[in-house]
Amino acid sequence: MDRGKIYHPFEEKWGQWNNLPSVATSSWAGAALAALDYFNIRGKKVLCPTNTFMATPLSVVKSGGQVILPIPIATISVLAMML
Numbered sequence: 001m002d003r004g005k006i007y008h009p010f011e012e013k014w015g016q017w018n019n020l021p022s023v024a025t026s027s028w029a030g031a032a033l034a035a036l037d038y039f040n041i042r043g044k045k046v047l048c049p050t051n052t053f054m055a056t057p058l059s060v061v062k063s064g065g066q067v068i069l070p071i072p073i074a075t076i077s078v079l080a081m082m083l
Contacts, residue, residue: 007024033063041063045066046065046066046068047068057069
């Protein structure tokens, strides 16, 4: 099946309704890559949650960004109590 027959009319109608360009994807990963490419993250640092699927940081790497995994708040709280 040619997905273009479904996606192109949807993208066009969605874009007209929102008065914005649009893109349809068939998966979360495709949408993540499209968003990261739109924001041109190549060479930039990107915060990723530490409790997520591997696809989240891998989409950043694929788009040329540098993954930063912040210290979870619970860890900061424990460290603060130890001081």
